[in-house]
Amino acid sequence: MCPHALIPFKLVNPKTRLSCVLSQEEREAFARAMLEDVIHASKDANCSPVIVGTELFDSEDIQITVSDADLNQTLNSLLPQSVGAILILMADLPLANAQAIQRVITTSNDMALVPGRGGGTNVIFIKEPQRYHVDYYGMSFLKHIKIAQDSGLSCEVIDSFRLHTDIDEKEDLVELLIHGTGKSRAYLEELGFVLSVEKGRVGVERKR
């Protein structure tokens, strides 16, 4: 089974909650590096990545552009057209690896979810996408569980911190510097980010 992996991606001015430590240009390069890590992991797991964004950019991978930026509308217009299973993977999951994605796509249930930290949904896998619709933002994980129930779809929640850890804020960079192995970690290190311990708490600081 080689499901398409839809990866929503915002090219311009992404990850604004990292503005305290990264300039807009750096945030764009960092988001791009995280995307590449996610693409790499999805290919390793035998998925075919499809980048879903509002504009095309330089990349070897298949891209779909949509004029409307609303994530729910975009994905809900794509799902009914899909032939075969669909994986929806957020682009800010640089700890994703093939093993974790494999656990998702080999579920014996009709679908699988991975919650994000703080109530969001980081990964959705649906064997029959025409039977499901997405509802991101706010407490989307609980909404996605309910949509599965309402649609009569059995749903497994995959217990993975690698897919649970979305990188939004400065504190999240700690996880990437500890557990990351790809381009986005390398980019942070290139910018001078290192782990630090202050009053027993681990954080990051930028050395240059």
Place this chain on the structure above:
Amino acid sequence: MCPHALIPFKLVNPKTRLSCVLSQEEREAFARAMLEDVIHASKDANCSPVIVGTELFDSEDIQITVSDADLNQTLNSLLPQSVGAILILMADLPLANAQAIQRVITTSNDMALVPGRGGGTNVIFIKEPQRYHVDYYGMSFLKHIKIAQDSGLSCEVIDSFRLHTDIDEKEDLVELLIHGTGKSRAYLEELGFVLSVEKGRVGVERKR
């Protein structure tokens, strides 16, 4: 295999980073409820829980008291005495369930670790405890990986958000209210805690 599960526990004035939303008495009751959830999960996974603390308290479970409160000294004095495999499980992991613990204790490696959020170590499983020692605090996860290497022990990192999520701060309560099923979630709800969404971000608020 029924390993002993050592669960370090602080009875008096625990979880001070929750002082902003819980009184000392409430923090003590909450920590106790989380401990009970962890004990329940470890028993479900066929482990024998042993509570390691500085004073005895009312509980059916086996307790070891130690005069010295230092976690590393305490555990490092227990490990060489152990007959058989040892699981060390933090008491603030109320999302722990039998399935996640089973993944840890059935590792084919010499030992397994689960990182905590922010560089800590939430779970350690060691088949031959006399060959290992612990070094908690600070970036303990990376230290524990290195001790395994230095001791020639193969080590699996278990990818579980349930065991990765330690409850230290107000934001962590979101995870418990979304994914918890045990006594500590019930206790929070009893105190009036509910999920809230403000500016698209999920948080908790206390209604009474």
